[in-house]
Amino acid sequence: NAGVMQNPRHLVRRRGQEARLRCSPMKGHSHVYWYRQLPEEGLKFMVYLQKENIIDESGMPKERFSAEFPKEGPSILRIQQVVRGDSAAYFCASSKDRGTEAFFGQGTRLTVV
Amino acid sequence: AQTVTQSQPEMSVQEAETVTLSCTYDTSESNYYLFWYKQPPSRQMILVIRQEAYKQQNATENRFSVNFQKAAKSFSLKISDSQLGDTAMYFCAFTIFNNAGNNRKLIWGLGTSLAVNP
Numbered sequence: 001n002a003g004v005m006q007n008p009r010h011l012v013r014r015r016g017q018e019a020r021l022r023c024s025p026m027k028g029h030s031h032v033y034w035y036r037q038l039p040e041e042g043l044k045f046m047v048y049l050q051k052e053n054i055i056d057e058s059g060m061p062k063e064r065f066s067a068e069f070p071k072e073g074p075s076i077l078r079i080q081q082v083v084r085g086d087s088a089a090y091f092c093a094s095s096k097d098r099g100t101e102a103f104f105g106q107g108t109r110l111t112v113v
Numbered sequence: 114a115q116t117v118t119q120s121q122p123e124m125s126v127q128e129a130e131t132v133t134l135s136c137t138y139d140t141s142e143s144n145y146y147l148f149w150y151k152q153p154p155s156r157q158m159i160l161v162i163r164q165e166a167y168k169q170q171n172a173t174e175n176r177f178s179v180n181f182q183k184a185a186k187s188f189s190l191k192i193s194d195s196q197l198g199d200t201a202m203y204f205c206a207f208t209i210f211n212n213a214g215n216n217r218k219l220i221w222g223l224g225t226s227l228a229v230n231p
Contacts, residue, residue: 033218042117042204042221043158056218091158093219102208102219104150104158 002027004094006105013082013112021077021108025094032075033102034067037089049075082112115140117205117222125228126195134190134225136205145209147181148219149190153201164188195229202226
């Protein structure tokens, strides 16, 4: 059973470009969480999704950021018009329905130049 | 407000010795889980141990154990017989549950950087 898969592992974007981060949850998991980790800091919650639904997006910036978890395919975190401050590690985690443990992917390190 | 505080930004320990990492948290919820995660230089986030808030017995996982003091909202991690591979950032976190019983977002501390010295 493969773990949570995130790709790409590293992503470099120029200011103003779009960044798309993908997350495939563990098999059988229908809950996905996205977190952002800035240098020397802990993780900050961004968004919690179930299939085709955003459950909690209280940690998402109001502009430029969006997330989806379609019926088929991976969850996507999309950042439009990236700025240097978006440089961070973005982690995805998944859990089972009514599960208590979130399993993490290896993260995507986004660098905006 | 729901917060997690890790008061030790950095710690070091000699190989084979024991070290305790502290964590305090704040929540008004009664149903929650507590976790310690490890993040080695590879940056993978790895679950070390978890504790259900309704359980009085402290969780243990091989060389890792916790001291859970619910009234004090304290959740420390003890690592026994430290090994070089334990060198990592350690994050304390907790999650509460919504009315449907599904887990919600994790609330994280800022982490403690642990160095195990040979």
